[in-house]
Amino acid sequence: MQLELSPEDEEFRDRLREFFTTKVPQEIRDTVLEGRHLSRDQIVEAQRILNAEGLAVPHWPTEWGGQDWTELQRHLWHEEMQRAGVPIPLAFNASMIGPVIAQFGSREQKERFLPPTANLDIWWSQGFSEPDAGSDLAGLRTSAVRDGDDWVVNGQKTWTTLGQYGDWIFTLVRTDPEVKKQQGISMLLIDMTTPGVEVRPIELIDGGHEVNEVWFSDVRVPGENMVGELNSGWTQAKFLLGNERVGVAPVGATKRALATLKATAGAQLEDPLVRARVAELENDLLALELTALRVVAHSSDGEPHPASSVLKLRGTELQQAVSELALDLAGPASLAARAGDDSPQEGWARRSAPTYLNLRKASIYGGSNEIQRQIISRTILGL
Amino acid sequence: MDFTYDDEQQALREAVRGLLASAYADHDARRRTAGAEPGFDRALWGRLAEMGVLGLPFSEADGGVGAGPVEIGIVCQELGRVLAPEPYLAAVVHAGGLVAAVGTAEQKADLLGRLSAGEVLLAAADTAPGSRWGSQADGVRASVSDGAWTLDGVADPVMGGESADVLVVTAALPDGGGTGVFVVEAGDATRTGYATADLTRAASITFDGSTATPLGEPGRDLAPSIATISDLTRIMGANQALGVMQSQVRATTDYLTSRKQFGVTLNTFQALNFRAADMYVSLELAHSMVDWATMTIAGGDPVAVADAADRVGLQVSRSGRHIGQEAIQLHGGIGMTAEYAVGVGTAHLTVLEQWLGNGGHHLTRLAGRVDDHDLVDAV
Numbered sequence: 077m078q079l080e081l082s083p084e085d086e087e088f089r090d091r092l093r094e095f096f097t098t099k100v101p102q103e104i105r106d107t108v109l110e111g112r113h114l115s116r117d118q119i120v121e122a123q124r125i126l127n128a129e130g131l132a133v134p135h136w137p138t139e140w141g142g143q144d145w146t147e148l149q150r151h152l153w154h155e156e157m158q159r160a161g162v163p164i165p166l167a168f169n170a171s172m173i174g175p176v177i178a179q180f181g182s183r184e185q186k187e188r189f190l191p192p193t194a195n196l197d198i199w200w201s202q203g204f205s206e207p208d209a210g211s212d213l214a215g216l217r218t219s220a221v222r223d224g225d226d227w228v229v230n231g232q233k234t235w236t237t238l239g240q241y242g243d244w245i246f247t248l249v250r251t252d253p254e255v256k257k258q259q260g261i262s263m264l265l266i267d268m269t270t271p272g273v274e275v276r277p278i279e280l281i282d283g284g285h286e287v288n289e290v291w292f293s294d295v296r297v298p299g300e301n302m303v304g305e306l307n308s309g310w311t312q313a314k315f316l317l318g319n320e321r322v323g324v325a326p327v328g329a330t331k332r333a334l335a336t337l338k339a340t341a342g343a344q345l346e347d348p349l350v351r352a353r354v355a356e357l358e359n360d361l362l363a364l365e366l367t368a369l370r371v372v373a374h375s376s377d378g379e380p381h382p383a384s385s386v387l388k389l390r391g392t393e394l395q396q397a398v399s400e401l402a403l404d405l406a407g408p409a410s411l412a413a414r415a416g417d418d419s420p421q422e423g424w425a426r427r428s429a430p431t432y433l434n435l436r437k438a439s440i441y442g443g444s445n446e447i448q449r450q451i452i453s454r455t456i457l458g459l
Numbered sequence: 460m461d462f463t464y465d466d467e468q469q470a471l472r473e474a475v476r477g478l479l480a481s482a483y484a485d486h487d488a489r490r491r492t493a494g495a496e497p498g499f500d501r502a503l504w505g506r507l508a509e510m511g512v513l514g515l516p517f518s519e520a521d522g523g524v525g526a527g528p529v530e531i532g533i534v535c536q537e538l539g540r541v542l543a544p545e546p547y548l549a550a551v552v553h554a555g556g557l558v559a560a561v562g563t564a565e566q567k568a569d570l571l572g573r574l575s576a577g578e579v580l581l582a583a584a585d586t587a588p589g590s591r592w593g594s595q596a597d598g599v600r601a602s603v604s605d606g607a608w609t610l611d612g613v614a615d616p617v618m619g620g621e622s623a624d625v626l627v628v629t630a631a632l633p634d635g636g637g638t639g640v641f642v643v644e645a646g647d648a649t650r651t652g653y654a655t656a657d658l659t660r661a662a663s664i665t666f667d668g669s670t671a672t673p674l675g676e677p678g679r680d681l682a683p684s685i686a687t688i689s690d691l692t693r694i695m696g697a698n699q700a701l702g703v704m705q706s707q708v709r710a711t712t713d714y715l716t717s718r719k720q721f722g723v724t725l726n727t728f729q730a731l732n733f734r735a736a737d738m739y740v741s742l743e744l745a746h747s748m749v750d751w752a753t754m755t756i757a758g759g760d761p762v763a764v765a766d767a768a769d770r771v772g773l774q775v776s777r778s779g780r781h782i783g784q785e786a787i788q789l790h791g792g793i794g795m796t797a798e799y800a801v802g803v804g805t806a807h808l809t810v811l812e813q814w815l816g817n818g819g820h821h822l823t824r825l826a827g828r829v830d831d832h833d834l835v836d837a838v
Binding site: 159335338354361363366369389446454458459 | 753
């Protein structure tokens with residue numbers, strides 16, 4: 077048992093901190109730290125800066141741009157980015173499809189897709205959920221039917237985050253409707269400029285356009301775009317979702333948000349009730365951060381620590397709780413959510429209600445928190 | 460950074476667990492021992508001494524083993540796991556800790572040597588009736604006349620005080636001179652023993668011109684040392700609470716998979732399983748904070764230790780109440796009975812928390828410091 081970082085890890089952390097705070101443009105970092113929306117170009121610019129330094133996809137195989145880091149070093153990388161306000165490399169590319177292609181893709185697929193995926197030359201979208209397949213993802217119905225060397229895809233995907241920016245979409249499609257539902261699914265990569273692909277915006281309760289429906293009408297997809305074997309898509313899906321949950325607890329960003337809130341709270345920080353809420357949240361975040369550290373410290377042998385399932389559940393609860401505190405501190409100023417930039421209300425206060433509403437999503441995506449409780453009770457507690 | 464135990468630490472855990480299992484293999488044994496005089500197992504205490512467990516915190520020069528906080532934490536976790544009523548936290552960690560912190564070399568060698576050997580039992584008398592968790596003595600006053608010290612006043616609750624041979628008493632020094640620490644032979648005070656909610660023994664102790672020996676330099680204000688030892692005791696109490704919570708979560712999941720109602724086991728019902736899952740979340744969060752606070756002690760900075768004590772105190776309060784209450788609820792009626800460990804575990808968590816500082820106390824202290832820092836960093 078030892079609390080301190082080793083000198084090597086401390087130097088590693090300092091080097092990252094230095095890079096993140098000096099090489100990523102201040103305007104981009106301020107946008108993140110103040111909770112404003114990043115433009116597509118800002119996200120791309122930040123990822124390319126990281127990628128040029130080998131910092132965009134460190135968890136990939138080294139052959140494809142990954143780094144030979146320990147779990148703890150990956151954790152430090154992730155935390156330091158959040159702390160500095162560096163946009164996390166686009167999850168659809170870096171955490172989702174990249175590792176899947178690296179693990180299951182053909183040599184041709186790896187060479188064709190991995191470099192541009194790491195560099196965000198291709199913006200990937202996710203085509204998993206459907207109107208009738210949410211937590212029960214394997215119930216998906218979008219179909220792919222063989223026609224010569226091609227597949228013809230018909231159906232509808234939904235909750236496709238930032239699909240309006242997407243160049244390509246990785247999808248789960250039903251390629252065999254006759255077998256057990258998990259066994260008739262395949263993974264297809266689809267160029268979103270293909271005729272028959274239509275992206276329709278979904279307006280959310282925060283007024284933003286973050287997610288979309290993606291419709292497929294007789295979309296012709298070359299057979300070479302299937303990742304892995306025919307009807308093995310559920311294997312790729314489970315691999316991807318397992319990666320999705322890791323790092324989904326935004327401890328560093330939530331800590332940063334709470335610290336910023338303290339600085340903005342002004343005289344309200346004299347209110348004992350406000351102080352108590354802040355103190356309780358700081359403690360809760362410390363407990364979460366320490367749990368994350370315990371998990372990474374135990375994961376070096378490749379086996380995930382059982383407590384990892386706590387991270388998504390608790391991390392999203394705290395993310396939501398901090399946004400709730402921001403809303404309460406903003407009070408009536410939060411009503412100016414959709415006022416113009418000439419509003420006399422401060423920006424953080426105007427953003428507080430949309431952010432609070434938007435973050436309700438956090439306990440739903442990435443395996444809803446009820447799914448996490450199911451995992452804990454079944455897998456860990458044996459119930 | 461490392462959150463794992465080394466081989467020696469694992470061996471210590473196994474040894475302590477094995478010894479405790481021989482005494483408290485089932486809850487009935489614990490119930491019998493705690494319910495009879497003196498409220499703990501003297502033979503077991505002797506074996507803990509032989510194993511070196513009683514001397515763990517003290518230097519070899521003082522007759523101890525010179526182990527670190529992680530080792531002491533392991534012992535406390537194991538004691539908590541079986542709800543052992545032995546006064547380890549009170550006699551060794553708290554009272555022994557005070558002697559080690561402020562005593563002279565001779566005092567330490569004498570008292571800590573005998574404590575480590577199981578020859579003498581100490582108890583710390585530092586709480587005035589009706590007071591809360593401060594390091595200022597306000598129930599007992601010290602007087603000096605011709606170099607002879609005497610104490611007057613009442614200390615209550617004194618955990619482990621009923622059986623103690625020697626009392627380590629915090630007392631207000633004359634003329635507002637701060638707080639001193641004194642040694643009083645138990646026979647020089649009047650005490651009334653009682654059991655707390657979980658059958659742990661405590662006492663109300665009255666000093667009426669009791670002959671006292673100052674620990675360390677006579678007349679010196681020792682409030683900072685007293686506070687630090689209280690913080691160390693809090694962190695070790697959190698270790699003990701962790702052991703209790705681990706047992707309760709395990710007992711609850713065992714119960715859910717074995718108890719049948721409506722012809723099926725209780726784990727058929729998702730409402731119950733989800734509540735057990737939330738108990739597990741609370742347990743892991745507490746576990747992380749306990750490990751962290753314990754490692755913080757090794758850094759040796761009293762300010763950091765005080766902060767860690769507040770933080771782990773708050774977390775263990777939140778987790779302990781959640782787990783303790785839910786453990787009873789998910790067991791149903793059996794959880795209410797004294798013959799079943801799970802509800803007694805909740806009583807034990809309750810006693811530990813109100814003894815060492817409850818969640819509200821720690822939150823108040825933390826709330827007072829929120830503008831001292833930007834971020835709270837783990838490392």
